[in-house]
Amino acid sequence: MKKVIEGRAFVVGDSVDTDQIIPAEHLVYSLTDPEERRMYGKYAMSAIPSGQSGLPNGDIRFTEDGSTRSQFVIVVAGKNFGCGSSREHAPFALREAGCEAVVAESFARIFYRNSVDGGFLVPFETRERLCDVVKTGDVLRIDTATGELTSVTAGVSWLLDPLGEVAAILSAGGVFAYARQAGLITTGSDQD
Amino acid sequence: MTITEKILAAHAGRDRVVPGENVWIDVDILMTHDVCGPPTIDIFRREFGARAKVWDIDKLVVLPDHYVFTSNHQANRNLDILREFAVEHKLPHYFDAHTDEYKGVCHAALAEGGYNRPGTTLFGTDSHTCTSGAFGLFATGIGNTDAALIMGTGKIWVKVPETMRFVFEGELPPYLMAKDLILTVIGDIGIDGATYRAMEFDGQAVYDLPVEERMTLTNMAIEAGGKNGIIAPDEVTIDYVKSRTDSGFKPVYGDEGARFHSERVYDVSKIEPVVAKPHRPDNRATVSEVAGTRLDAAYVGSCTGGKLQDFEAAARLLKGQQVAIDTYMVPASTEVQRQLHTTYVDGVSLFDVLTDAGCKLGKSSCAACLGGPVDTFGRTHGNEVVISTTNRNFPGRMGSKQSSVFLASPYTVAASALTGQITDPRNVMTSA
Numbered sequence: 001m002k003k004v005i006e007g008r009a010f011v012v013g014d015s016v017d018t019d020q021i022i023p024a025e026h027l028v029y030s031l032t033d034p035e036e037r038r039m040y041g042k043y044a045m046s047a048i049p050s051g052q053s054g055l056p057n058g059d060i061r062f063t064e065d066g067s068t069r070s071q072f073v074i075v076v077a078g079k080n081f082g083c084g085s086s087r088e089h090a091p092f093a094l095r096e097a098g099c100e101a102v103v104a105e106s107f108a109r110i111f112y113r114n115s116v117d118g119g120f121l122v123p124f125e126t127r128e129r130l131c132d133v134v135k136t137g138d139v140l141r142i143d144t145a146t147g148e149l150t151s152v153t154a155g156v157s158w159l160l161d162p163l164g165e166v167a168a169i170l171s172a173g174g175v176f177a178y179a180r181q182a183g184l185i186t187t188g189s190d191q192d
Numbered sequence: 193m194t195i196t197e198k199i200l201a202a203h204a205g206r207d208r209v210v211p212g213e214n215v216w217i218d219v220d221i222l223m224t225h226d227v228c229g230p231p232t233i234d235i236f237r238r239e240f241g242a243r244a245k246v247w248d249i250d251k252l253v254v255l256p257d258h259y260v261f262t263s264n265h266q267a268n269r270n271l272d273i274l275r276e277f278a279v280e281h282k283l284p285h286y287f288d289a290h291t292d293e294y295k296g297v298c299h300a301a302l303a304e305g306g307y308n309r310p311g312t313t314l315f316g317t318d319s320h321t322c323t324s325g326a327f328g329l330f331a332t333g334i335g336n337t338d339a340a341l342i343m344g345t346g347k348i349w350v351k352v353p354e355t356m357r358f359v360f361e362g363e364l365p366p367y368l369m370a371k372d373l374i375l376t377v378i379g380d381i382g383i384d385g386a387t388y389r390a391m392e393f394d395g396q397a398v399y400d401l402p403v404e405e406r407m408t409l410t411n412m413a414i415e416a417g418g419k420n421g422i423i424a425p426d427e428v429t430i431d432y433v434k435s436r437t438d439s440g441f442k443p444v445y446g447d448e449g450a451r452f453h454s455e456r457v458y459d460v461s462k463i464e465p466v467v468a469k470p471h472r473p474d475n476r477a478t479v480s481e482v483a484g485t486r487l488d489a490a491y492v493g494s495c496t497g498g499k500l501q502d503f504e505a506a507a508r509l510l511k512g513q514q515v516a517i518d519t520y521m522v523p524a525s526t527e528v529q530r531q532l533h534t535t536y537v538d539g540v541s542l543f544d545v546l547t548d549a550g551c552k553l554g555k556s557s558c559a560a561c562l563g564g565p566v567d568t569f570g571r572t573h574g575n576e577v578v579i580s581t582t583n584r585n586f587p588g589r590m591g592s593k594q595s596s597v598f599l600a601s602p603y604t605v606a607a608s609a610l611t612g613q614i615t616d617p618r619n620v621m622t623s624a
Contacts, residue, residue: 015383015472017586021228022229024562025591028259028266031231031336036266047588080384083417084584086319087228087563088335108417109388110319114335165214175349176239184216185345 001122001170005100006141006152007073009134011055012048016077017084018111020047022093024085031092031168038068040093045070054136063097070097074140077104078131081123082111085097091120101142103160105129116166117173122162124149194450195422196390199330202444203313211354211453219251220312220329222342225298226256226289227359228317235340246281247346251458253285253307254278257296260289260557264565286453291488296525296556299323299495303407304527306437306509310425311444315342320495320583322410322418323411327433328425328443329616332413347542348437353419354453355390356381360397362460367618369496369505370408371581371601373458375466378416379476380456387417389453394444397460403432404499412583415473465604465617467579470596471587479604479616487598488576490515490592490609493522494561497602500531506606507542509620510549516612519596520570521546529556551609563591579608 026043030036038078045053045062054060063070075081075094081104082090091114094102102115122144127141130149134140138153147160163170172178181186193201193208201209203217224232236244246252256274259267271289278286285305287295295301299320302308310328315321317339324331334348342348358377378385391413398406410421423429425443426433431443465479492506503521511560523529532543532553540548547553552570561582562569572578572595585597598609603617610620 017583017584017589019562019586019589023588024564025566027227028270028565030266032234047593049587049593080417083383084319084414084586086317086321086335088231088317088334088337090520104422106384106387108384109419110333110335114337117341118335118337175337179341184347185341 001144002100003145004141004143005074005122007139008071009074009076009136009140010068010072010136011076011131011134011136013055013131014053014078015080015083016048018090019081019084019089021082021090022087023047027087027089028146031089037096040089041068041070041097044093044097055131056135060136070099073098073100075099075102076130077102078106078129082108083108086110088114088118091115091118095120101173103130116169117175119170122170126158126160128158130158193447194390194392194452195328195359195424195446196330196355196392196420197352198444198446199311199313200350200352207443209352211352211507214349214351216349217313217345219342219346219348220313221251221253221307221314223253223255223314223316223321224339225258225301226270226274227258228339229254230270231573232317232336232343235278235336236343239340244344246343249281249283251346252283252343253302254283255295255301256285256289257297258558259564261555261569262565262567267436267565269433271354275611285363292464294526296523297495297498297558298413300499300524300528303306303327303403304436304525306433306439309433309437309441310429311437311442315348319370319414320411322413322421323407323495325410325420325422326406327429328423330420330422330432332420337552341398351388353388353390355392355396356386357392357452357455359455359457360393360395360460361457362397364400364460367465367603367621368460368463369601369603370405372463372466374409374412375468375476375599376458378412378474379466381416381498383415383472386413386418389418391416391418393423399475400424403429404501407499408496415583465601467614468585468599470585471599473584473599479614482614483616485578485614486610487517487579487614489518489520489578489607489611491520491560491580491582492602492605493520493524493559494582496583498522498524498528499526500528500535501582502602503528503532503542503546504535504537505602507537507545509603509617510551510610511537511540511545511604513549513610515550515609517609518550519609520554520560521551522559522570523556526556541564560590563589579605579614581605
């Protein structure tokens with residue numbers, strides 16, 4: 001986990017489900033093939049209704065046509081981000097597009113867990129409804145150790161909720177690295 | 193402790209667990225399919241080595257079901273990856289697509305195959321894995337990374353959930369189905385109303401239902417954000433499981449005085465047929481509130497609404513009549529597909545009733561429930577308005593981002609298929 005995550009914000013509303021984050025028709029691509037996996041960046045957030053895509057004005061593509069990388073590094077969302085299908089392809093797609101953190105009022109459980117255990121991105125919760133305050137394109141900076149979120153654009157700061165027990169998994173880089181560090185699994189193929 | 197807490201405690205080797213604490217538990221069954229299986233296999237090999245062994249091949253169930261009948265090259269490659277892995281590891285519980293072994297939708301197949309055993313733990317790379325909880329086990333959906341961890345170790349960490357209790361009292365009126373009950377609950381508590389929690393269902397109306405209808409309740413726990421859905425086993429459950437497997441199991445029941453997060457009690461006689469309007473499963477309205485809404489298509493299928501009872505219900509309303517709009521029917525499993533020929537309504541097989549009514553029958557798979565490749569049976573391609581027995585109606589869920597989906601019971605979907613507009617099943621029911 002980086003000490004500082006900084007970049008432009010992409011703002012969405014409540015209950016953005018994983019079908020909107022990465023539509024099911026694109027789940028056929030390999031997540032390991034170096035060329036094919038880029039398709040996940042290309043289609044990340046591609047099924048959010050255009051009026052809701054990049055608030056407050058909408059009609060902003062997360063990844064521009066013809067590109068596989070997004071100009072946005074931090075997603076700011078309302079409640080229940082990542083609900084619906086358990087597809088790990090969702091946090092993977094955001095990461096593949098270049099997103100490093102999602103700041104939301106709340107997360108759906110499986111998306112949150114996948115983000116942490118796969119080490120794809122840092123899911124921050126906040127009691128502030130930042131999706132009504134932050135505008136798409138604003139430059140944000142998050143100090144991951146203190147949880148301080150600063151809008152460089154607006155000159156305002158907020159304190160995000162502590163990551164708590166998942167900080168250790170994110171710091172390790174995912175659940176495998178964490179489990180090895182904690183001695184919960186041993187490397188190799190000879191499991192009991 | 194609640195049933196969920198007792199099962200988790202037993203699998204953590206503990207006398208007691210408390211909601212909120214993290215525990216590492218033993219996994220009895222891991223299930224994966226063609227969408228999430230290949231990336232799970234990739235992570236398993238990356239983390240445990242190219243020649244690593246699955247922790248226990250008797251506990252891994254591999255069920256291709258999502259994109260089976262498509263010409264999409266990458267989707268078919270995913271089927272090949274599963275097959276090669278199954279051969280390499282000599283997996284006894286692998287059910288290859290395009291063979292006689294093929295089962296169809298994983299959650300239906302887990303029940304039919306006797307993998308849903310009371311008192312056990314079951315994890316699957318699919319959010320609707322919570323369906324299996326209808327048999328009194330702890331079952332939940334996970335991602336590829338967690339599945340790969342289980343595949344190598346047989347263990348996973350779980351945060352013990354609080355339990356919300358939902359009691360359905362009384363006798364279910366003949367025009368209602370389990371789908372109406374769960375859509376009512378989701379409408380009441382909201383799309384995130386059970387996040388991080390277990391949803392336990394109880395009451396006379398639940399225990400009057402066959403196991404397949406109970407599965408509709410637990411199936412949609414995830415649509416309220418629930419971690420798992422669970423129903424304590426009764427004789428019906430135990431008889432079903434024993435008829436499907438020789439493997440032993442020990443039913444687990446909640447303690448008297450177990451602590452719940454909350455309890456909601458419903459008198460089912462007061463519940464109305466309901467829909468979830470576009471574009472959220474908690475966007476509930478009574479059928480009468482939206483009656484007359486014009487439709488382009490009707491759909492009966494998926495792990496939620498593609499079981500035998502769902503087709504039986506539809507057939508009761510469609511018998512001797514003609515549908516007014518495109519009506520797609522996709523049996524969840526190949527077993528259900530066969531049963532359509534051997535199950536009768538007034539002496540006519542369900543298959544004949546449905547095809548005579550003008551329904552289009554597809555092959556068992558997840559099909560258009562989640563859109564899928566462009567050649568998927570029943571998928572939307574434009575601005576269609578669809579009424580469906582499936583589980584989700586988020587934007588783009590059934591294919592086209594412009595289409596709109598109403599979720600409803602098989603009765604309501606069949607009644608609406610006959611008129612081409614949303615129709616209360618009571619209006620077309622001739623006999624109870």
